[in-house]
Every structure is written in structure tokens, then in C-alpha cells.
Amino acid sequence: MTRKSLKFLHLADLHLGREFSGGRLKLPYEKARKRVREQRNILAMAVEQAREAAVDIILIAGDLWEESRLAQDTVAFVMDTLGAAGVPVVISPGNHDYHAPGSHYSDEITEITIKRRWPDNVFIVRDYDFTHFQPPGLEGVVITGIAYHSNQPNGKRRFGVELKPPEADIRICVVHGSRDDHLPAGKMITMPFSDAELLAQPFDYIALGHYHRGSMIRDEKGMVRAAYPGSACALAVDETGPHGCIIGTVHPGGVHPSEIALKPLDTRRIHRLMVDVSGLQHIEAVEAKISEELKLNKVGSQDMALVELTGTYPGGGRMEFAEPFINESCFHLQIDCSSVRPEWDIDDGGVGQPLTTEGIFRERMKRMIEEALGRNDTSEAARLQNALYYGLDALHNKPITPR
Numbered sequence: 525m526t527r528k529s530l531k532f533l534h535l536a537d538l539h540l541g542r543e544f545s546g547g548r549l550k551l552p553y554e555k556a557r558k559r560v561r562e563q564r565n566i567l568a569m570a571v572e573q574a575r576e577a578a579v580d581i582i583l584i585a586g587d588l589w590e591e592s593r594l595a596q597d598t599v600a601f602v603m604d605t606l607g608a609a610g611v612p613v614v615i616s617p618g619n620h621d622y623h624a625p626g627s628h629y630s631d632e633i634t635e636i637t638i639k640r641r642w643p644d645n646v647f648i649v650r651d652y653d654f655t656h657f658q659p660p661g662l663e664g665v666v667i668t669g670i671a672y673h674s675n676q677p678n679g680k681r682r683f684g685v686e687l688k689p690p691e692a693d694i695r696i697c698v699v700h701g702s703r704d705d706h707l708p709a710g711k712m713i714t715m716p717f718s719d720a721e722l723l724a725q726p727f728d729y730i731a732l733g734h735y736h737r738g739s740m741i742r743d744e745k746g747m748v749r750a751a752y753p754g755s756a757c758a759l760a761v762d763e764t765g766p767h768g769c770i771i772g773t774v775h776p777g778g779v780h781p782s783e784i785a786l787k788p789l790d791t792r793r794i795h796r797l798m799v800d801v802s803g804l805q806h807i808e809a810v811e812a813k814i815s816e817e818l819k820l821n822k823v824g825s826q827d828m829a830l831v832e833l834t835g836t837y838p839g840g841g842r843m844e845f846a847e848p849f850i851n852e853s854c855f856h857l858q859i860d861c862s863s864v865r866p867e868w869d870i871d872d873g874g875v876g877q878p879l880t881t882e883g884i885f886r887e888r889m890k891r892m893i894e895e896a897l898g899r900n901d902t903s904e905a906a907r908l909q910n911a912l913y914y915g916l917d918a919l920h921n922k923p924i925t926p927r
């Protein structure tokens with residue numbers, strides 16, 4: 525029998541065990557707990573999708589969980605969920621869900637901790653070198669995978685040499701690694717590769733994991749030969765847009781772009797907006813402008829948003845938003861006012877001799893601020909800056925608001 529195609533569901537970077545509190549979104553405890561359950565549900569939804577789309581195989585390209593932060597019951601949940609998939613599931617462990625003698629991809633460990641072994645349909649790649657196998661029931665298909673043994677940077681260029689998987693109609697590789705020239709800021713480099721290195725390999729499709737933003741790599745014929753689905757669940761403030769898994773159909777030679785798509789699974793999205801408050805004079809106006817921007821950017825009631833305010837405002841970044849405004853705008857609204865400057869521009873003018881009381885006051889304070897900065901005394905400089913603004917408010921008969 526010659527196999528003409530294989531339908532797959534490709535998932536990566538779910539990061540079960542991640543706590544959602546902290547970070548720039550600052551989710552409070554109750555909302556973070558809710559996200560933890562939603563995140564687990566995404567795995568169940570992926571398996572449900574696999575069933576609905578009648579895929580032949582599920583490919584998990586690493587960071588399914590964080591070995592160092594696993595909740596007691598996560599492994600049993602994962603075993604039950606993947607065990608019920610009804611099709612082979614291949615896992616290539618990544619840097620966060622590395623396979624080691626003491627980690628939960630080891631049957632010896634799960635036998636001790638939860639008295640169970642991994643289900644028969646789940647194939648965990650446990651070799652630290654490329655290994656190849658034919659999944660049972662899928663004639664003509666060969667899968668190649670490789671495991672991480674720790675959460676450490678790994679600069680080895682594994683795709684720098686030509687790999688030699690056994691002959692098959694369709695050959696797939698499942699791997700966690702870093703695409704050159706696309707490394708997000710602050711991301712660890714693990715098993716780096718270039719597009720050219722990947723495309724030179726004899727795989728029809730390479731299921732990638734590690735980068736939390738999705739992308740596809742096409743060959744010169746326009747066929748998709750590798751892809752990152754991105755994180756299955758929106759985890760941090762820069763993970764905007766839809767998050768989920770890839771469903772595709774691979775043929776010998778690759779995946780036609782019309783036969784591969786991201787299937788969103790996360791029911792919430794993260795939005796990041798900048799709003800300029802210059803010219804607004806009261807908090808109600810600021811709230812109205814933020815509401816308008818949320819609407820323009822289609823922030824849904826179930827979504828999360830970080831709004832970064834810029835520009836100038838009478839009191840600077842000191843703003844107190846009404847509770848109903850914060851609570852009712854969407855699931856979670858975080859407003860960062862730290863970049864808003866008071867409306868006094870202390871850098872204006874300053875040419876020649878100051879002629880007015882205000883001019884002398886500005887010059888004197890600016891000099892003191894510079895001297896404080898010269899001593900690297902930033903807190904003194906900040907205090908003097910506040911004093912300058914208080915003084916300017918007073919000289920102009922403006923209300924003095926605490927900074």
C-alpha cells in the first residue's frame with residue numbers, strides 16, 4: 525500500500541503547571557486559578573478536535589508541561605486525556621518537559637507517583653539523539669523525534685547534518701527548537717536551525733515547538749514543510765492573537781498551504797494597546813478613551829488586555845480608575861500609567877537667561893536634578909522632579925495633587 529496522505533493535529537507549548545499570576549498582566553489569584561483550569565481544558569479540547577477532524581495522529585512538539593512546577597494530578601489528567609484520543613500520540617519532550625530518569629515521562633517515576641504507566645497509544649521520544657519509528661496502524665509513515673534531558677540552553681545544530689530516516693511514503697519529524705533569526709527577546713536558544721537546514725532534510729513535515737508565536741516555513745515550491753503552532757494557550761502579555769493547535773494534511777512532498785490552519789483553542793485572547801492621554805483633563809475622559817480603544821481593537825468581554833498609557837496628563841501617572849470600569853470592561857484589564865508624564869514640560873525653553881520667577885525656579889530645579897543624577901541618586905532626582913512639578917502647579921494656581 526502506498527500512503528498518499530496523513531491528517532495530523534500538531535500541538536506545542538501548552539506549559540501545564542505555569543502559574544498565571546505575576547507578569548505584566550498581573551492576573552489576580554482568582555483569575556489565575558481560572559486560567560489554570562482553562563489551560564488544562566485546552567488539552568481536552570485538542571483531543572476533541574482531533575476526534576472531530578478525524579486526524580490519524582497527534583503530534584506534541586514539547587513543553588506540554590513544566591516538569592519543575594507540575595501539580596500533583598496533572599500527569600494523571602494528561603494520561604487520561606491523551607489515552608482516550610483513539611489515535612497514536614507522539615511526544616518529543618522539550619526543555620520544560622524534558623525527559624530524565626527522574627521526570628514524569630519515565631514510567632518508573634509515574635509507577636511510583638501515581639501507580640500508572642503511560643497509555644499504549646502515547647509514544648514518548650526518550651532518546652537524546654534522533655530516533656525513528658513507525659506508529660502502529662499507520663503504514664507508510666515514519667516519525668522522527670528527539671528528547672531534551674534538561675532545561676538548559678543547547679546550541680548544538682542537530683539539523684546541520686543530513687538525517688537518514690528509513691524510507692517511507694510520509695516522513696515526519698517532531699522537534700522542539702529555535703528557528704534562526706526569529707528568536708523572541710529573552711528566549712532561550714535550544715537546538716537551533718535555519719530554514720535552509722530544515723528544508724534540506726528529507727521530511728515532508730516538521731512539527732516544531734518552542735516559539736510561542738506561530739509561523740510556517742515553506743519550500744521553494746510553496747509547500748509548508750515545517751510550522752510552529754505557537755503556544756496552545758495564551759500565557760504572557762506578548763502572546764496576543766489566537767492560540768491553539770494546527771490541523772493539517774501532509775502528502776509526500778509537504779503540506780499544501782490550503783490544507784493547514786491554526787485551530788484556536790484558547791477561549792480568551794490577550795490584547796496589548798497603547799493609548800495616548802494627552803489633552804485629557806479628567807479620569808472620566810481617560811476611561812472613555814480606553815473604552816473606545818478596547819472597542820476599536822475588538823477586545824471581547826472574555827479577553828485580557830494590557831493598556832499602556834502614554835502622553836501627558838495633569839497629575840502625571842497617578843490615576844484612580846473606577847472599580848466598575850476596571851471590572852466590567854473585560855475579563856481582565858490592566859492599565860499601566862507609568863509612562864504618563866505630568867503636563868509640565870520641563871525641557872521647554874531654557875535658552876538664555878531666565879527672566880521670570882518661574883524661569884529662575886525651573887533653571888534652579890533642573891540644575892539640582894542634574895546634580896542628583898550626576899551622583900547617581902535617582903530617588904533624590906525623582907523627589908526634586910516632583911518638587912518642580914508641585915512648584916509649577918502652585919505658580920500657576922493649579923490644584924496640588926499628590927504624586
Ligand SMILES: [Mn+2]
Nearest residue numbers: 587618619734
Ligand atoms: Mn521551550
